[in-house]
Amino acid sequence: MKLYVIRHGIAQEPEPGQPDSQRVLTKEGYKKTRAVAQRLAALGVQVEAILTSPYLRASQTAVICHEAGLGPMPVVHEALQPGGDWQQWVTWWQEWRDQGGGAVALVGHQPDLGHWVERLVWGEVRDKLVLKKAGVALLELPEQGSPVGSAQLLWLLPPKVLAD
């Protein structure tokens, strides 16, 4: 049960009065994120669901992943917004697995995603993982039981390693 955890690409600085959720990828962020997604596809990455934060810079990143062939059209998952409800996602994932779902990709924000990875791998947050913009982590989640504290960490990739 593979889980790819992908941070959104480089986004524009907020304009005065603009909600944080409306910030979009910069031209460079778009280009780099697309190169990363294409490299992941070339490495054989394939998922059955792409869940994304509703924030624009994340959903744009998720669409880029879809366009590169990594998986189906993204689905917005509220738990992936900054400060979202982690437990809500755990419940979703366990149902997904129990219904026969396969590999999943999550697209969201720091520090949340790093904390989620730590919860899955070590069962608690220590704020020790550096997940760069357009960076990717890969976890192997268990076939049975709670995924919390029982995942293995296989990848922690900065974008420059994927697309230099």
Added chain:
Amino acid sequence: MKLYVIRHGIAQEPEPGQPDSQRVLTKEGYKKTRAVAQRLAALGVQVEAILTSPYLRASQTAVICHEAGLGPMPVVHEALQPGGDWQQWVTWWQEWRDQGGGAVALVGHQPDLGHWVERLVWGEVRDKLVLKKAGVALLELPEQGSPVGSAQLLWLLPPKVLAD
């Protein structure tokens, strides 16, 4: 204070009566390891010391890293042999840092290296990191105080991502 943790490449199966320490890299292992080391050099990786396990498959890997331009000729460090004394290395590293030493690469074996990374990042071993042969982890160690439980994890790279 960067620390690169590198697992040896693919080695030959042991021949009857051959000590484990004498196994050498296969032709494929040599080629793949060299490609990884060259990619690391292209990414700008530079260290001031390469410490290696005395086992041949590790010291060959360390020499390949040197030949690719990553750092000076490797130095054998007994703590890096399988089941080696982790505390001995911590003492070495703290002295190295206190004398003004910079980035270091370690070349050794699993599961030891994964456990060392976990000790540095989380302070304890949980056996949760997958470090492939010729795979690389990168940690940022603190400028002061004990490195145990106070490092950040920046990379966990399988070789296929570095040299496909």
